[in-house]
Amino acid sequence: MSTAQISPAMYIAESQNVSTNQKEAILRLWNNEYPANLSYNDPTDFDVYLQNLTAQQHYLLLNNSNEIQGWGFTFFRNDERWFAIILDSSIQKHGYGTLLLEHMKQSEQLLNGWVADHNNDLKSNGSVYTPPLAFYLKNGFTLCTGVRLQTEKLSAVKIMWKKD
DSSP: OEEEEOSSSEEEEEESOOOHHHHHHHHHHHHHHSBGGGOOSSHHHHHHHHHTSEEEEEEEEEETTOOEEEEEEEEEETTEEEEEEEEOGGGTTTTHHHHHHHHHHTTOSEEEEEEOOSSOOBBTTSSBOOOOHHHHHHTTOEEEEEEEEEOSSOEEEEEEEEOO
């Protein structure tokens, strides 16, 4: 596992695998920060989700107490490189998401993702899920307006970033 200090209070640990304890912390973060309809009630279901993705690279955003404050990961799906990123709401809007995303971009040529483009979803605590679309556009992603994911659980538009 390699690490990089990104601020006096935070660093990124990078690995192809995550431990059981790390996976539990990531799942809590996932269930707290993503829309409730994307929650995993059973940790085994989250394991299955991860196991179905190939060539994973995990980026753990850790504070100085080694607590996971954010998680990003890249993987292959349908012959394309995809990503996901989650930050604890307590550290959002402080630049850590951009730092994590920039770190992830360093070893990639192309990243694809899905992002909600509406405010219709609720988080597990009942608050409105605010989609990070503006964050991604600010960080160099383009909107693939003709490409949507529409399922029972998620309505999202595809975003893409290409290295110059």
